[in-house]
Amino acid sequence: MDGVRGPRVALVTESFDPRLSGTAGTVRQVANRLAETGYDVRVLTSGAGPAAYHAAEVLRFGPPRRSHQIHRALEAYAPDLVHVFTPGPVGAKALRQAARLGIPTLVTETSARAEFAPPQWQHKVADATDRLTVTAAWLRDRLADAGLDSGIWSPGVDTDVFHPDRRNPALRAIWTDGDLTQVAVGYVGSLRKRHGVRRLAEVASVPGTRLVVVGDGPQQAWLRERLPASVRFTGALKPRQAAAAIASLDVLVQPGTRTTCAHALREAAACAVPVVAPRAGGALDVVEHLGTGVLYDPETPLALADAVAAVVADPHRHLLGQHARARISRRTWAVAVDELVSEHYSVLPGSSASQVA
Structure with missing residues (x-):
């Protein structure tokens, strides 16, 4: 200058x-x-x-x-x-x-x-x-x-911090107790009722999954009381810790219907992690249905659990994450x-x- x-x-x-x-x-x-x-x-x-x-x-x-x-x-x-x-x-x-x-x-x-x-x-x-x-x-x-x-x-999104290379097999093994057949499904964000976090109870019921909750907030006590003991709570994480956690997931879920910035969805995409989100809110700006993730009808009971189960059962779900990474890298x-x-x-x-x- x-x-x-x-x-x-x-x-x-x-x-x-x-x-x-x-x-x-x-x-x-x-x-x-x-x-x-x-x-x-x-x-x-x-x-x-x-x-x-x-x-x-x-x-x-x-x-x-x-x-x-x-x-x-x-x-x-x-x-x-x-x-x-x-x-x-x-x-x-x-x-x-x-x-x-x-x-x-x-x-x-x-x-x-x-x-x-x-x-x-x-x-x-x-x-x-x-x-x-x-x-x-x-x-x-x-x-x-x-x-x-x-x-x-x-x-x-910071595509250098949020990157597939952040994936940590040891961290994932902790979440799944070393069971390679289990799929690590996670939520990342503030634990507030308006973010739809109570619907995580649906996710915890999907067979073959281990739920990981990244973040804290006023709903944490409600979730801890009602979710299975196998659910892992990490608390709030700093950006690089969060990047490692997101990249180590197999699927990310975001149940909120009034999201705006949708940072967690963008960060999951940058980490090449497929997402499941409602057909509403900020997810509509980020997720390409069946291209980078799956969008479900938030008004339909158990639709979130059904969508998670479908992605978990898909042996090619990693392709959703790859497409998501390629797409979000332009932003x-x-x-x-x-x-x-x-x-x-x-x-x-x-x-x-x-x-x-």
């Missing part, structure tokens, strides 16, 4: 390092790619943590005088764009202060809370930003039904973030954030 600064982008998120949430991971990847391509990046977030992420300064805000602090931070940084991910207390205030300072704004909504466009969300988010993007086609369609215009931006984070810039940063009135100096 020879001393010429690139466009300044303030990334605003409620969740960032050291947290391991899907949103935090997405923002890290966006920050990485923007910096690689010449952008000057600053992160505004809440919670304790490091004051820097690689070359980006990280500003953290607590509740006292948060609006005033955010106003001063944006005024001092003078970004070309304020990009807010799933606005909460920090994000909503950043949108309001950016408007007062005349800074263009973009919101990327990564949660399903906007499904029915509740008035408070519409007022604080949809009506407060210059442009709104969501990460799943079904959510864009729901917002359109409510009269709200939104763009769609699909996340990427790296570099590709995804470059598309974000070209299709969404560029259309913002008054913003120079799509023009790298």
Whole structure:
């Protein structure tokens, strides 16, 4: 850059390092790619943590005088764009202060809370930003039904971290007690009721399988109480640990019908692991039925168990994983973030954030 600064982008998120949430991971990847391509990046977030992420300064805000602090931070940084991910207390205030300072704004909504466009969300988010993007086609369609215009931006996946070579036979042997006839079927994600995790009881009943649950959350006690003792619970894992766990599975299941980013499905595909998911939510954007996995009708009782049983019984199921890897490899984070810039940063009135100096 020879001393010429690139466009300044303030990334605003409620969740960032050291947290391991899907949103935090997405923002890290966006920050990485923007910096690689010449952008000057600053992160505004809440919670304790490091004051820097690689070359980006990280500003953290607590509740006292948060609006005033955010106003001063944006005024001092003078970004070309304020990009807010799933606005909460920090994000909503950043949108309001950016408007007062005349800074263009973009919101990327990564949660399903906007499904029915509740008035408070519409007022604080949809009506407060210059442009709104969501990460799943079904959510864009729901917002359109409510009269709200939104763009769609699909996340990427780290195909180096999530790779078939991460498969660990020793780990799989632990899960199956060394029984090579057993198929390791796993769920990866937060253990929340809205994610459909109670349907994992169906999966645990499929003969010839060992269920592995990767993640934690409020439903863990319910699951531990009702699932067989053979089910393995790993708890929450860091990205590289999660990559090894996913790659060591034979099949991944995702029962949630309102997924948005569908990170676990993308990561399984990158690890060449076939998936079973509902014909609903973010799975429709990621899974090609009978091409990279199997989609089942979530309204049909025991359809999940039947779909898992069919994949488990298929001696050629590895081909689904191979096709999934080939397909998802075209959606790296570099590709995804470059598309974000070209299709969404560029259309913002008054913003120079799509023009790298």
